[in-house]
């Protein structure tokens with residue numbers, strides 16, 4: 001670890017003007033320029049190899065002025081008005097107090113991840129600003145890496161800025177052109193949208209169509225979009241805007257001024273419309289700009305993790321385990337079975353409703369026999385865990401009524417015997433995965449959290465999938481406001497006390513905090529496989545997710561669907577999974593996660609055991625990852641080396657059109673011979689019309705081999721590489 005202080009505390013305030021200050025990335029390709037403008041507004045810009053990435057962009061805040069400021073008297077009404085404005089404005093009238101440049105270079109090992117070690121290497125500039133009339137100080141800290149820029153605002157302890165309320169953050173990201181963007185609508189409550197690819201100037205015209213129905217949604221502007229936002233410029237730059245280390249602060253969206261192509265931060269408001277309650281000393285999250293002229297660098301970047309604090313869980317590796325699991329889940333999502341137990345009651349009140357008197361409707365998925373069937377399947381095929389949803393009372397009446405006391409997270413339905421299942425799973429060497437649907441009644445969840453986690457530990461559960469479907473309670477709060485961001489954090493840190501791993505659905509999208517709290521092993525927080533059962537997702541969706549949602553951390557996407565015609569599971573479900581079977585296999589590589597589900601039903605896997613073998617074999621934790629091909633919306637190809645075993649796997653997904661993937665296998669170990677088992681689309685495969693057409697072939701390869709592989713529309717291919725012994729390669733063709 002190296003930290004060198006280059007320039008300390010240069011007092012510039014007395015000069016009366018401020019000079020621009022340049023900061024270069026370690027390899028010199030990125031240059032950030034900080035300037036204090038004539039009116040004392042802080043501003044920054046960024047170039048990559050001399051090309052503009054962020055044009056001069058202003059920074060700062062509008063603060064809420066306290067009622068007592070407005071009420072206070074004064075002889076000079078104009079002067080009074082000016083003071084009020086100044087108190088509200090924290091974006092101009094600054095002078096530069098000092099600046100400090102440092103550099104940093106360390107390597108750290110994540111508890112789980114795409115690679116064994118991560119280099120955290122940057123040059124830093126911290127500028128301390130003083131707003132003269134109010135005597136309030138603010139530090140802007142910039143970190144420039146070879147793959148991008150992070151900066152945040154810091155508020156040191158001071159007399160004139162103690163408690164303050166943010167009306168709006170005014171951070172701009174001025175684009176250098178009308179870029180192509182891969183975007184979803186800005187929304188305070190959901191990210192479960194399909195991505196749209198369009199020019200920035202087209203967002204306004206498309207917005208209405210892009211906002212598709214969701215159980216809880218609050219879009220806010222015709223040009224508002226979410227981060228992580230991926231863009232591509234005409235001159236071939238890939239630019240990604242997001243945030244890192246979102247702690248005790250609302251989610252940042254971006255609102256586009258589409259005349260000037262300038263994004264401005266747009267924070268998620270709380271129930272009373274305020275955007276952030278701050279108490280100095282404090283910091284904002286990092287605002288991040290990833291940039292490269294090679295799309296693969298965006299996927300390989302670890303900058304978002306690097307901007308987070310190191311692991312705070314000391315014995316993490318002893319209980320945080322990458323997990324491959326199956327679950328009583330897809331059958332409910334597709335409507336083959338249900339979370340609920342009975343149709344007898346129009347409403348449910350826990351503690352009053354007597355389920356022992358209820359007539360079961362016969363479609364309850366989480367019954368002992370069915371759960372044991374999944375446990376048997378998991379044990380037989382080497383899966384670590386089994387998730388069971390709909391095991392606890394309350395599902396007959398769980399959302400839509402702004403109901404407070406929905407679930408208690410400890411009381412099972414009469415046909416789910418917690419102890420019996422616990423003992424059965426243990427006897428088979430399988431871990432049970434708990435499900436806590438909060439129905440967004442967050443207060444109710446916090447009320448029950450300790451008991452619920454203790455109940456898990458008592459019954460052999462080490463991981464929980466939590467969920468936040470519907471509008472948030474306390475009423476008026478949003479899924480991404482500061483208060484509820486703090487709730488997700490509370491649930492995560494409390495889980496760590498119990499040594500519980502968390503996979504939160506509908507929660508805030510990740511910003512790399514899994515570096516600090518590696519028990520956050522998954523999040524949904526985007527449009528997952530469930531939407532393939534709710535009408536389908538765009539076939540190229542999975543080629544965008546790695547560039548957007550996955551920038552901040554892994555996704556519990558729940559891949560592995562083999563039966564695409566969902567009417568085969570439930571005659572009333574007319575939806576079709578817009579993917580080929582080979583594409584589903586590739587997702588285990590291209591959508592990195594230490595938590596991977598084999599989401600389809602055991603009976604569907606049993607029909608395709610040869611292809612299922614890949615899901616059985618594939619690892620979920622890695623020593624190394626090599627992005628071989630990448631283009632947002634078009635394709636992603638990645639090879640990964642399994643942690644500990646050294647075995648390589650490869651996955652490639654395509655978009656709407658057929659293509660040929662041309663790759664070199666030069667990532668394989670030199671001088672070694674491998675048998676590659678290639679699971680690929682058949683020539684006539686198609687995500688809609690022929691989605692189960694696949695081929696499996698075995699070929700002998702080395703690190704000198706080159707592969708040219710057909711990918712069908714909505715298709716892909718997956719490869720497992722096995723070190724070859726002579727007897728095994730006999731008769732096999734060379735690639």
Ligand code: NOJ
Pocket residue numbers: 329333389437467469505506524530
């Ligand atoms: C939505 C989640 O994404 C899904 O996985 C879960 O089954 C349902 N909510 C019910 O909790």
Ligand code: CA
Pocket residue numbers: 192505506524528530
């Ligand atoms: Ca969901």
